[in-house]
Structures are given as C-alpha cells and as structure tokens.
Amino acid sequence: MRIPLIDHEIWRETITTLAHNKTRTFLTAFGIFWGTAILALLWGGAQGFEGIMRREFAGLAANIGGVSSWRTTMAYRGFPKGMAWELTIADIDNIRRLAPDIESSSTINWASVDVSHADHSKRSQIIGVEEAYPRLNTVIINSGRFINASDIAATRKVAVIGRNLANELFGGEEAVGQQVQLAGISFMVVGVASQMGEASIGARVDESVIMPSSTMRQAFNQGNTVHFFIFAARPGTTPTDSRDAIMRAIRLNHPIHPLDDDAAFFQDFSEFFSIIDKVFLGISLLALFVGGCSLLAGVIGVGNIMWIVVRERTHEFGVRRAIGAKPWQITAQVLCESILLTTVAGAAGVCFAALILAVIDQATADPLQGLAGFELPFGVAVSIIGVFILLGSLAGTLPAVKALRIKPVEAMRAK
Amino acid sequence: MEDIITLDKVNKTYPGAVPLHVLHDINLRIGRGELVSIMGASGSGKSTLLNILGILDSYDSGSYVLDGLPIRDLSENRAADLRNRLIGFVFQSFNLIGYKSAMENVALPLYYQGIGRKRRNALAMEQLERLGLADRSHHLPGELSGGQKQRVAIARALVTNPSIILADEPTGALDSHTSREVMEIFRELNAEGMTVIIVTHDPGVGAATNRIIHIADGRIVDADGSPAATENPDTDV
Numbered sequence: 001m002r003i004p005l006i007d008h009e010i011w012r013e014t015i016t017t018l019a020h021n022k023t024r025t026f027l028t029a030f031g032i033f034w035g036t037a038i039l040a041l042l043w044g045g046a047q048g049f050e051g052i053m054r055r056e057f058a059g060l061a062a063n064i065g066g067v068s069s070w071r072t073t074m075a076y077r078g079f080p081k082g083m084a085w086e087l088t089i090a091d092i093d094n095i096r097r098l099a100p101d102i103e104s105s106s107t108i109n110w111a112s113v114d115v116s117h118a119d120h121s122k123r124s125q126i127i128g129v130e131e132a133y134p135r136l137n138t139v140i141i142n143s144g145r146f147i148n149a150s151d152i153a154a155t156r157k158v159a160v161i162g163r164n165l166a167n168e169l170f171g172g173e174e175a176v177g178q179q180v181q182l183a184g185i186s187f188m189v190v191g192v193a194s195q196m197g198e199a200s201i202g203a204r205v206d207e208s209v210i211m212p213s214s215t216m217r218q219a220f221n222q223g224n225t226v227h228f229f230i231f232a233a234r235p236g237t238t239p240t241d242s243r244d245a246i247m248r249a250i251r252l253n254h255p256i257h258p259l260d261d262d263a264a265f266f267q268d269f270s271e272f273f274s275i276i277d278k279v280f281l282g283i284s285l286l287a288l289f290v291g292g293c294s295l296l297a298g299v300i301g302v303g304n305i306m307w308i309v310v311r312e313r314t315h316e317f318g319v320r321r322a323i324g325a326k327p328w329q330i331t332a333q334v335l336c337e338s339i340l341l342t343t344v345a346g347a348a349g350v351c352f353a354a355l356i357l358a359v360i361d362q363a364t365a366d367p368l369q370g371l372a373g374f375e376l377p378f379g380v381a382v383s384i385i386g387v388f389i390l391l392g393s394l395a396g397t398l399p400a401v402k403a404l405r406i407k408p409v410e411a412m413r414a415k
Numbered sequence: 416m417e418d419i420i421t422l423d424k425v426n427k428t429y430p431g432a433v434p435l436h437v438l439h440d441i442n443l444r445i446g447r448g449e450l451v452s453i454m455g456a457s458g459s460g461k462s463t464l465l466n467i468l469g470i471l472d473s474y475d476s477g478s479y480v481l482d483g484l485p486i487r488d489l490s491e492n493r494a495a496d497l498r499n500r501l502i503g504f505v506f507q508s509f510n511l512i513g514y515k516s517a518m519e520n521v522a523l524p525l526y527y528q529g530i531g532r533k534r535r536n537a538l539a540m541e542q543l544e545r546l547g548l549a550d551r552s553h554h555l556p557g558e559l560s561g562g563q564k565q566r567v568a569i570a571r572a573l574v575t576n577p578s579i580i581l582a583d584e585p586t587g588a589l590d591s592h593t594s595r596e597v598m599e600i601f602r603e604l605n606a607e608g609m610t611v612i613i614v615t616h617d618p619g620v621g622a623a624t625n626r627i628i629h630i631a632d633g634r635i636v637d638a639d640g641s642p643a644a645t646e647n648p649d650t651d652v
Contacts, residue, residue, distance in 0.1 A: 318510075320527075326491065328492070409466050
C-alpha cells in the first residue's frame with residue numbers, strides 16, 4: 001500500500017494535475033495567497049501601528065504625575081472661592097518632605113523670550129528644570145551635558161538648547177561653549193539636546209532652551225513661583241496615590257479648604273498610559289477579528305473553488321475509479337493537491353505580506369528610535385500557513401469524499 | 416472450452432418508489448477467447464448487465480464468477496483492484512482524461528497498480544505502438560480524432576493485460592468507416608486470444624462478433640425475441 005505524502009509518484013501526479021489545469025490552479029492559489037497576505041498584513045500592521053504610537057510617547061516615564069496651581073473652588077477662612085494662588089518653592093519642599101511615594105521630581109518654570117546669537121534671533125520657549133528632569137522625560141543629549149545639581153545650587157547662567165534651535169542660531173557650528181543671549185542676558189551653552197518621542201511636557205525640547213530652575217526664576221523675575229511640579233511615583237504606587245499627601249503639603253502655606261481638592265490642577269499621566277494600553281488592546285482585538293473574518297472568507301472562497309473543481313472532476317474521478325483507482329487514492333490525490341497548493345500559495349502570500357511590511361517599516365523608520373516594528377514573527381507566519389493548510393485541505397477534501405459516494409458509472413455519466 | 420464468465424440466475428432490482436426489476440434470472444456463460452456481443456434496445460437491461468460484468472455495480476441474487484473468482488459482496492477497494500487487474504474498459508465516449516497525454520492516459524491503470532513511472536510509460540508506449548499511435552503518444556486527447564481516441568482507450572484497456580475487454584457501445588461516437596476499423600482491432604485482439612465482450616444496439620457491430628447474446632426486458636432471449644431455448648447457449652469454437 002502506498003503511503004501518501006511520502007510517495008513521490010503521488011506528488012508527481014499532483015504536480016502534473018495542477019500544472020495541466022492552470023486556470024483552476026491559479027484561481028485557487030490566488031484565493032489562498034490573498035487570504036494569507038491580508039491576514040499577515042493585518043497582524044504585522046497592527047504591530048507596527050502600535051510601535052508607531054508607542055514611539056510618540058517614548059521617553060515619557062509611564063508612572064508620572066504633575067501638579068500646578070489653580071483657583072480655589074470653596075470658600076475658606078474668610079477667603080472667597082475662586083481665589084488664585086501660586087505654587088512656590090516652599091510648597092515643593094513641603095511636598096518632597098510629606099509625600100513618601102514620590103521617587104523623583106522636578107519643578108518646571110516657563111517663559112517665552114528672544115534667544116539670540118550674533119545676527120540670529122528667535123523667540124523661543126525657555127524651560128527651567130531641576131537635574132532629575134531627564135528621568136521623567138528622557139532628553140537625548142546630542143552634545144555637551146545636561147543641567148546638573150551644582151548648576152542649580154550655584155544659580156549658574158548655563159543653558160541646554162534644542163537641536164533645531166542650535167542649528168538656527170549657530171548653523172553648522174558647535175554650539176557648546178558658546179554664548180547665547182536670552183532677553184539680553186548672556187548664557188553659556190553647555191549642551192545640545194533633542195527629545196525622544198512626540199509627546200512632551202510644555203514645549204518640544206528641540207525648539208526650546210533648558211536651564212536651571214533657580215537661574216530661571218532669578219533671571220526672569222519669577223520670584224519663588226513654580227509653574228509646574230512633575231514627579232514619578234514609586235513603583236507599586238500610582239501618582240494619584242500621592243495626591244492627598246501633596247494637597248496636605250500645599251495647604252500648609254495656602255488657605256485652601258481641606259475638602260477642596262480641585263484647587264490644584266492634578267494630572268496623572270499613568271491613567272493616560274493605561275487608556276493607551278486599552279486602545280492598543282482594542283486595536284489588536286479588532287485586527288484579530290478582521291483577520292479571523294478574512295481567514296474565514298478565504299477558506300470559504302477556497303472551499304467554494306474546490307467544490308466547483310470536485311464537481312467538474314466527478315467524471316474524471318469516475319473514470320479513474322473504473323480503471324482501478326481506490327476511493328482513498330482519489331481522496332489522497334485531492335488532499336495532496338490542496339496541501340501543495342495551500343503551502344505554496346500560502347507561503348507566497350505570507351512572503352508578499354512580509355515584503356510589504358518591511359517596506360512600510362523602512363519608510364516609517366525614525367532616525368532616533370529606529371523601526372516601528374511592522375513585522376511578522378516567524379511563528380505567526382507558520383501558524384497562518386498551517387491554519388490555511390488545515391482549513392483549505394478540509395474545504396477541498398470534504399466535497400471530494402462526498403463525490404466518492406457516487407458510483408463510478410454514475411460519475412462517468414456526469415459531464 | 417473453459418468459461419471465463421459464469422452468471423447464474425443473476426437478479427438486479429433498482430430500489431425506488433416503484434422498484435425496477437431490470438435483470439431476471441440471467442444465466443450466461445462466456446468462454447475464454449470468445450468475441451461476444453450483447454445486443455438489446457435501450458432499457459433492455461444491457462447496460463446494467465455490463466456494469467455487473469464490469470464490477471461497477473452489484474447484483475441482488477445469483478452468482479457471478481469471473482476468471483475463477485466469485486464476484487460477490489466486494490469492498491470498494493477490492494472491486495477497484497479487480498477492475499484494474501481483470502477488466503479492460505472501452506467506453507462510447509472514450510473517457511480519456513483531457514489534461515493527460517495519450518501515453519499518460521494509457522499508463523494510468525498501471526499507476527494505480529503502483530508501477531513506477533518509467534516502467535508504466537514503457538508499457539504504455541508498447542500498447543500505443545501496437546495500435547499504431549506511437550507518433551501520437553504526447554498528444555492530448557483533444558488533439559486526436561475520434562478513432563485515435565478510441566484506439567488510445569483500447570490501449571489503456573489492454574495495458575494491464577486483463578482477462579476480458581468490456582466495450583460499451585465502442586463505435587457509438589464514431590463514423591461508419593472508423594467503426595469498422597475499431598471492430599477490426601477487436602477482431603485482431605480476439606485472434607490473439609483476448610476475450611472481448613461488446614455491448615451494442617448496432618446490428619452491424621453485433622454481426623462483426625462471433626456470438627450475439629440478445630437481451631430484452633431483462634431477460635436473455637433468442638434472436639427472434641423468444642425466451643432463450645437453453646440455459647447454456649452454444650459455445651462452439
């Protein structure tokens with residue numbers, strides 16, 4: 001007895017049959033090719049899309065929160081509601097003393113001034129920060145260094161300028177070591193920086209000037225005011241867990257009602273990140289659903305063609321049986337044809353999809369962060385082909401088995 | 416003479432709302448090396464008889480012995496095997512596989528015997544040469560004339576060296592000249608010792624055989640339509 005799959009005679013017969021029926025082979029193969037390609041594209045596309053989105057937020061620590069002053073929403077100790085107040089250095093000291101779950105933090109101050117060097121001048125955002133800032137929002141140092149603790153302690157007039165701004169002011173020249181004028185005050189450039197993702201706090205690093213918070217408050221007459229306080233919560237806690245402690249610290253110096261939590265503008269970015277995670281989960285599920293539907297449509301398409309093929313071949317099967325083909329030999333032949341067709345066409349579809357994904361991946365590559373990840377894991381590619389082989393063969397073999405219930409004489413009459 | 420086919424009281428009824436009793440107590444003996452025709456009008460039961468002789472259909476009662484083998488209650492696989500080894504079929508509509516060359520068509524029964532490609536192609540070529548079609552071996556059936564197709568079909572029937580050739584209206588789709596040629600081939604095969612059984616409604620074809628078995632309303636009858644006088648018709652040499 002012949003064992004199909006390892007019998008080269010069966011494969012030779014299969015290849016002959018497929019090669020001699022080009023239209024039918026092409027139509028079936030195209031259905032499988034298309035089905036696998038769409039499924040693979042959806043899978044890789046969803047991965048790449050997620051990669052692109054994640055890239056936007058790259059560099060931003062996931063467990064960060066922020067506080068800024070707002071207006072009171074409740075009257076308290078003779079002060080009316082709607083009273084404005086300002087976050088100060090003293091508040092920050094209290095927060096750092098009283099909120100145990102803050103791991104690292106930085107004050108942020110903003111100003112918008114003319115930045116100039118030689119003949120070039122540009123109105124830019126200035127960000128005053130503390131040395132921990134890069135731990136909260138990754139800053140890429142292109143040359144030089146970032147602001148450090150001694151800059152802040154000594155109120156040094158040093159600045160880190162954004163890459164694009166440096167290009168505009170200095171052209172191709174090295175900016176580090178040179179002087180820039182900020183609203184007429186000279187600052188020494190100690191670093192050139194750019195930011196990682198698209199999301200930023202306040203202003204894009206590439207277009208801005210970063211300086212020590214202490215220097216900024218002094219040079220631009222901001223007194224003790226802090227515009228924004230950004231912090232990373234200790235692992236295992238969320239920024240919101242620190243909210244009560246932060247509010248208690250603020251109330252030490254401000255007449256804010258104990259229940260008036262809305263007097264400060266509190267942001268928990270981790271909530272935002274968890275929403276993003278849910279969005280990606282949604283996208284993945286959608287891709288899976290659409291992919292499953294296209295798989296089903298593909299298999300139904302293949303099954304449909306196979307059904308027609310088997311009907312067309314009922315006569316041929318009848319002849320083959322009359323001259324001595326056993327039913328299992330016919331079944332084995334249809335099965336071999338299905339497997340060969342699905343394997344070749346499925347592999348071609350997956351390769352085609354991988355090629356398209358690779359092109360998209362290169363086209364969307366980011367100079368700093370590299371590829372977005374439009375790619376098809378090998379295991380997934382093999383699984384897609386495997387599922388198609390299984391379902392495609394089933395779709396082809398079931399009608400064949402049904403056709404074999406017809407007696408050879410009747411089958412030969414079918415034309 | 417040794418019998419190659421022995422039918423004893425074979426009955427066949429097609430089930431249905433009104434069961435159709437197509438063969439009544441058929442007794443038939445055909446000797447080895449005979450050239451016989453089975454003649455009857457359409458609906459006489461001759462096709463059913465052919466299908467039973469060809470192990471393409473079963474019968475309800477009686478017995479059928481082909482070349483010493485009782486043909487009864489066979490599995491699909493066993494029936495396919497016996498058809499392959501004992502019987503060479505020739506059909507009215509040739510029943511060649513359209514996408515296979517003449518040689519591949521002839522070699523196909525050997526494929527199902529598990530014979531390797533080189534050997535079966537060599538055997539197929541031998542038969543095509545015997546039938547004068549060596550130069551057509553790589554042509555597809557669509558590129559051949561009706562007579563050539565039927566000769567390819569005969570080559571396919573012969574390639575397994577069967578016990579009998581069963582031809583079902585082998586000249587039905589051919590013109591009279593080609594029909595005569597095909598009948599001549601059957602006569603030549605018979606002269607070489609092959610048992611040939613031809614089912615036909617064409618008296619010309621019947622006349623070209625050595626014995627005519629008439630069938631009407633599911634019974635074997637004499638030439639004039641009266642019930643057969645003997646259960647064992649002449650098997651003169």
